[in-house]
Amino acid sequence: MAVLTRLYPGPATVRIGAGAARELPAILADQRISASGRLAIAISEGSGTALRERLREQIPASAGWFTVPTASLDAAVALADQIRASGKPYDTIVGLGGGKVIDVTKYAAARLGMPMVAVVTNLAHDGICSPVSTLENDAGSGSYGVPGPIGVVVDLDLVRDAPPRFVRAGIGEALSNLCALADWELSHRETGEPVDGLAAAMARTPAEALLHRDGTIADDGFLTVLAEALVLSGLAMSVAGSSRPSSGACHEISHAIDQLFPAKAAQHGEQVGVGAAFASHLREDRGLADTLVEALRRHDLPVLPGELGLDTHEFVEAVAYAPRTRPGRYTILEHLDLSESDLVDAVKDYVDTYAR
Incomplete structure (x- = not known):
């Protein structure tokens, strides 16, 4: 055989x-x-x-x-x-x-x-x-x-x-894989885009391990898990032949912030963490959104647009622009294709839901 x-x-x-x-x-x-x-x-x-x-x-x-x-x-x-x-x-x-x-x-x-x-x-x-x-x-x-x-x-x-903020940003980057994978699976259902199961497993497993990991960036054990998660996330992209396993609506939103508001841009991992939580909220996946928000809060990472230094109008503008940053990629943003007024309502609902 x-x-x-x-x-x-x-x-x-x-x-x-x-x-x-x-x-x-x-x-x-x-x-x-x-x-x-x-x-x-x-x-x-x-x-x-x-x-x-x-x-x-x-x-x-x-x-x-x-x-x-x-x-x-x-x-x-x-x-x-x-x-x-x-x-x-x-x-x-x-x-x-x-x-x-x-x-x-x-x-x-x-x-x-x-x-x-x-x-x-x-x-x-x-x-x-x-x-x-x-x-x-x-x-x-x-x-x-x-x-x-x-x-x-x-x-x-x-x-x-390294500055602690930079290291914590890697947590947001790794956790955002869970949003990217949900977008990939959505695209598979709606457009027939194939999902590489091995790449998905390599992106999902370390993100979930980090999601539920005790400790902080002050602990060698936690830092090791974070480093392994980021390494495996990169390898998942090599297996897939694209950034699909680790880049969905969360990264589209981050790239849009970088392009539209460069003077206000935060750390990449901070932005994709907020993007992942917001996209999960849009997807009405309350379980994932709640868990992501809890993890981001636990590690002192931003959750709300205001914590990134953006007001509601600016964040809405970034979300509306986001699909242009990755033409051809299908995520919850392309799927819903919300109008500006609907986006305003969605962002306000997200903020009301997760405001401290």
């Missing part, structure tokens, strides 16, 4: 733990990713300098260091050009930092055709292991398909040093 399986890209190694970044050379050598130490390491212009000094004794002298000024397409192209122009025989690119550095490094690695390793210093979103780079461009921002990292290292010591 033939055995039918499928192959999907995933990292050769994932290491999550306190002090994990100090093990980077050994991890790369053990996994045959890079035994030479010829690493091109990308860091931010700000906190990256302190990271370089902190890891100076562990990183091989043969490594080259490159700074990433912004999370833009231009910066990603410039990084690739600088690495190529250096003339050094680098064999691996390492993104050392937060999501912006990692997104830029993933794109540069794809441009150069080199393997990329993500060394994560905060847990703000699931881009740490996804096949997507979200970069600013002339039109605002765009999502670019790239190979996912060949290795992921999450150093909990470095994560604890």
Whole structure:
């Protein structure tokens, strides 16, 4: 009997733990990713300098260091050009930092055709292991398909040093998978869009584990579960071949806020958390909406538009605009296709339901 399986890209190694970044050379050598130490390491212009000094004794002298000024397409192209122009025989690119550095490094690695390793210093979103780079461009921002990292290292010591708000935002990002999956299933029922069961399981299971997990970002155990949830969320996208398992109405709303009110934009994970709770309310899934709101409140994350710094009119405008950010994607927003007055009523009802 033939055995039918499928192959999907995933990292050769994932290491999550306190002090994990100090093990980077050994991890790369053990996994045959890079035994030479010829690493091109990308860091931010700000906190990256302190990271370089902190890891100076562990990183091989043969490594080259490159700074990433912004999370833009231009910066990603410039990084690739600088690495190529250096003339050094680098064999691996390492993104050392937060999501912006990692997104830029993933794109540069794809441009150069080199393997990329993500060394994560905060847990703000699931881009740490996804096949997507979200970069600013002339039109605002765009999502670019790239190979996912060949290795992921999450150093909990470095994560604890990140601003707590950034880390908490990752909770909203992971929990929003439950909204994205509900939208995917809705699209399957209404449009016949196929649902990849493996990708859905990889997105749902860690989100539910986090939803019911005790503890806070001060606990290593909780941080480990959060890191695993974000890694698996990225892998779910690789399996599905799109961001569908982790991006639904919640992300459409967040992207709309970014485009319409950039001066007021909060952390991505904060916005998608509110978007997920609101979309679940629209879907009349009171059980999920209540549970999401309780979890967001427990971790001091925003729930209401006002807690994002948006008034009712601005949030309504963002929700109305949201479907334009992902043309062709079918979510509860496209399904209901509410008029502006109906959206005003829906937002007011949501606020009245979940106001403290």
